[in-house]
Amino acid sequence: MPGLNDLYQEILLDHNSKPRNYRKLEEANRSADGYNPLCGDQIQLYLKVEDDKIIDVAFQGTGCAISRASASMLTQSVKGQSVERAQEIFDAFHTMLTEPDAELDYDTLDDLECLAGVSEFPTRIKCAVLAWHTLRAALDGKTEDVTTE
């Protein structure tokens, strides 16, 4: 569809310049630190989880436009969702980036589809998944830092 890529790029640029939920979440009861050793970028992800529901989510850190936009979009897509649903969103996102021939779950991906083009650039896949692996670690209650390697 002509113009679709432009639209996607606009959404990504908007998330990069105005990242959503970019703050420290003081009332977080789960958190994790993610690190991309290839570039040194890092992210802190904070969650407030109650009764298996993600009540609130926020992030901070330093990263490239893709990692920042991806983290911002992550916070929007999992906020208010059950932990199980967040896992499904993770799976759909991860599949989109790492399994080029797989059938995609567009209903679950929603706006995250904007990042589909990243799958064509292997080194940038790590940028896009950094926040997502950090989310998984926070949900799993892992204490060691997460890396993309």
Ligand code: FES
């Ligand atoms: Fe570091 Fe993208 S270049 S996360």
